[in-house]
Amino acid sequence: MKRRYWLIAFLILQLANTEVAGQLLPNIEIINALKESDRHIANGKSHLALVQLHQVLQTKEAVTDQSILSHLYNNLAIVLARYNNFTAAMACFYKAGSVESKYNATKRGKRYISFFSTNSNYENKIKENIVNDEILELMVQDQINQKELERTEEFESELIQTASIVEAFLDQKEATHYALALLIKQPIPGQKNTNTGLGEVGHSFISLIKYNKDQSAVCKTFGFYPEEGQLIPVNPLMPKANSVIKNDAYHTWDQLLGKFVSKEQFEKVLEYIDHNIDNEYHLSDYNCSDFALTIAQLSSIQIENTVGNWPLGKGDNPGYIGQSILAGKYTNLDSKTKEGLFTCSNNLFTKTKK
Incomplete structure (x- = not known):
């Protein structure tokens, strides 16, 4: 038995x-x-x-x-x-x-040649109700x-009607989630420089996303620019210009910091855009980075050490913002921690063959 x-x-x-x-x-x-x-x-x-x-x-x-x-x-x-x-x-x-992010970098002199995020301590919080x-x-x-990750420098950001950004989100569809991404193209990737020394200052821009209940989504990626075609382009001696908004959907970037936001925060962002998108461009006081950072702040994203100096001026700039993101000098003010923030780097600036 x-x-x-x-x-x-x-x-x-x-x-x-x-x-x-x-x-x-x-x-x-x-x-x-x-x-x-x-x-x-x-x-x-x-x-x-x-x-x-x-x-x-x-x-x-x-x-x-x-x-x-x-x-x-x-x-x-x-x-x-x-x-x-x-x-x-x-x-x-x-x-x-x-997820808990960890950062790894390979440096060559002062330049980061490879910077990426890995993750550990995955929590069992799989959420399916978005896409x-x-x-x-x-x-x-x-x-x-598409076979290859194409570089996007060849795509010129085109002018768009400022009103079209807010209007795109008034689609009469019920939303389930809202998100925002702050994107930074540094003058020299991986370095804390305000410019390249040859006139290139980088760019800061925003992507706004609305996810709808019917599984559709609206995404607008755009940036704040000085109007072109002036006799003398914007410079430290003549820092003012009329502003324009361009479609930056294909613009290259080095650092990204993203967050899901509440309906109230998203509506505050749209309201700010509606009332301030035609503000005068000023190289030191209200440039592309000031515009993008204000939208990030309305979304409860705080980034430290974003102001740098250049000849005859100083202000928020992509070089400093990008380095602060790389260094983890940011906070989700909703949680008072880094939780709820998505960050990654775009290795397009490395010399590694794709």
């Missing part, structure tokens, strides 16, 4: 082990694929990373560990941001739940079909 019980117990144990092994095997393959995507992200090989992540996304139903899913969505957020697909990137950041995975898969496949 005892032998019979032992035999039954042994068979039950074998079945349990077989089931566990069946669950672990796909997870191990997925973990290895995610590690491979980590390496591609670190080296700026966004296309290869996206191919790996797309494969994991297609097999995610086999995943039993929520931290693996969090890792997947966080990596997707980084790569999709590098494709300037901020709608998908912020949605993936939301799906990833809470469903069927739509996300289509977005990812569309990016893969």
Whole structure:
């Protein structure tokens, strides 16, 4: 009789082990694929990373560990941001739940040649109610079909009607989430410089996103510029000009800092844009960085040490803002911590072959 019980117990144990092994095997393959995507992200090989992540996304139903899913969505957020697909990137950041960021850099002299974020301590907070995975898969496949992560310097930001930004969000659709991304193009990536010495000062700009209940989304990416065509361009001696707004959807960037915001915060941002978007441009007092930082502040994002000096002037500037983001000198004022903020760097400025 005892032998019979032992035999039954042994068979039950074998079945349990077989089931566990069946669950672990796909997870191990997925973990290895995610590690491979980590390496591609670190080296700026966004296309290869996206191919790996797309494969994991297609097999995610086999995943039993929520931290693996969090890792997947966080990596997707980084790569999709590098494709300037901020709608998908912020949605993936939301799906990833809470993660703890760590930063790694490789320096060559004073210059960061590779700067990226990795993550640890994934929490089991997978959130699905923003963009469903069927739509996300289509977005990812569309990016893969481009084959290469194209540099966007060749795309000139075009003038847009200032009223069109606010009007785009008045789509009469019920919203589920709102997000914002602050994007920084430094004069010299990875360096705390206000300019290159050859007139290039960088750029700060904003991406606003509204996610709707019907799974549609509205995204506007734009920046504040001095009007061109003047006899003498804006300079420290003549710092004023009329302002214009340009579509920066294809503008390159080095650092990104994003956050989901409340409806009230989003409406405050739209109100500010509506009333201040035609303000006069001033190189020291109200430039592209002042405009972008004010919108970030209305969204409860605080960034330290954003003011730098240049000949005959000083003020907020992309070089200093970018370095503060790299150094983690920012706070989510809603939580009084860094929690709830998405940050990543765009390795387009590295010398690594894509």
